[in-house]
Amino acid sequence: MSRTSSSQAATTRQPSRQRSAIRSLLFALVGALLFGGAQAQNELNVVLTRGSLATQPLIVGGGFRPLSLVNQNNETTNFTVYRLNNDASLANFVAAKEASGAAAIEDMATTATALSGVSVSKHSSKTMMVDLERGTYVIAATPKSGGAVAYSTFEVIGGGETAAAPQVPNEVSLTDLAFKFPTEVDAGANLWKVSNTGTQPQVVDFYRLLPGRSVDDLIAYLGGNGARAPYDETANIAMVAAGETVYVPVSLKAGDWVALSSAPDMNSLGPTHVMEGMASEFRVY
Numbered sequence: 001m002s003r004t005s006s007s008q009a010a011t012t013r014q015p016s017r018q019r020s021a022i023r024s025l026l027f028a029l030v031g032a033l034l035f036g037g038a039q040a041q042n043e044l045n046v047v048l049t050r051g052s053l054a055t056q057p058l059i060v061g062g063g064f065r066p067l068s069l070v071n072q073n074n075e076t077t078n079f080t081v082y083r084l085n086n087d088a089s090l091a092n093f094v095a096a097k098e099a100s101g102a103a104a105i106e107d108m109a110t111t112a113t114a115l116s117g118v119s120v121s122k123h124s125s126k127t128m129m130v131d132l133e134r135g136t137y138v139i140a141a142t143p144k145s146g147g148a149v150a151y152s153t154f155e156v157i158g159g160g161e162t163a164a165a166p167q168v169p170n171e172v173s174l175t176d177l178a179f180k181f182p183t184e185v186d187a188g189a190n191l192w193k194v195s196n197t198g199t200q201p202q203v204v205d206f207y208r209l210l211p212g213r214s215v216d217d218l219i220a221y222l223g224g225n226g227a228r229a230p231y232d233e234t235a236n237i238a239m240v241a242a243g244e245t246v247y248v249p250v251s252l253k254a255g256d257w258v259a260l261s262s263a264p265d266m267n268s269l270g271p272t273h274v275m276e277g278m279a280s281e282f283r284v285y
Contacts (some may be wrong), residue, residue, distance in 0.1 A: 036282055043068070044068065046070065046141075048079075057153075057154055060160035061161050063165075070125050075143050075275075076122075081117055081137060082137065083142065090151060096111040097112075116238055129191070131245060134157060137156065138152070164169045171194075171195070179280040183283065187284050188251060188252075192248055193247055199242050206236060206250070207260070209231035213231070235252060255284055
């Protein structure tokens with residue numbers, strides 16, 4: 001073969017090799033993107049910006065999954081996670097949540113289950129863990145000032161691994177009118193396991209008592225008696241539905257604390273659980 005023929009053959013082979021290399025690179029990039037997307041779907045990022053709530057629409061696999069709650073608004077906001085029941089839609093949920101009266105409470109219980117939630121300060125974030133199963137979920141972001149509530153939904157489908165529960169130092173068990181609570185807790189931010197083994201939803205509020213003040217002083221003050229608050233620090237765990245377990249971040253300073261439930265008694269729609277004796281004292285070191 002002449003040099004000219006050899007040169008032409010080499011020139012012909014060169015574009016073919018380039019096309020093959022480009023195809024291989026494209027396949028590798030697509031594979032990386034798909035793998036990265038599948039990984040990202042195992043965790044949920046919830047971002048509140050200017051009153052608008054954004055989440056990714058799909059989670060692959062159930063079990064305990066972290067929910068990163070990011071509040072970019074200019075005020076403290078409560079984030080609450082709900083699981084929709086009976087094929088309810090977001091419109092059904094919003095209508096039930098905004099209604100009032102005893103019938104509305106029953107309608108809300110039929111429409112959705114409030115798993116739990118946390119309060120997130122302005123321009124900050126918290127991560128909680130929720131036991132997710134197949135279904136549709138709603139996240140509601142409610143400003144502390146009582147402004148307009150932002151909503152977003154996501155879907156949990158099968159196919160991934162079922163994530164195991166984390167190991168944590170603090171565990172709380174809630175029944176209808178009692179706590180099973182640790183007597184000593186480490187100061188600082190910690191992830192808490194909170195299980196509601198009763199038949200009613202519960203809300204846990206924490207108060208750090210001032211020196212010389214007691215749990216009786218606190219209950220009396222919350223009931224409208226007493227001019228000066230007997231506490232100087234607070235924290236809370238938003239509603240935990242009956243039969244649910246959640247993992248939520250709680251940050252407490254050293255001191256003598258009281259945990260109480262401010263949820264109303266659903267059987268009578270009367271006094272809150274704390275007024276019926278649901279309170280527990282503990283020390284933070």
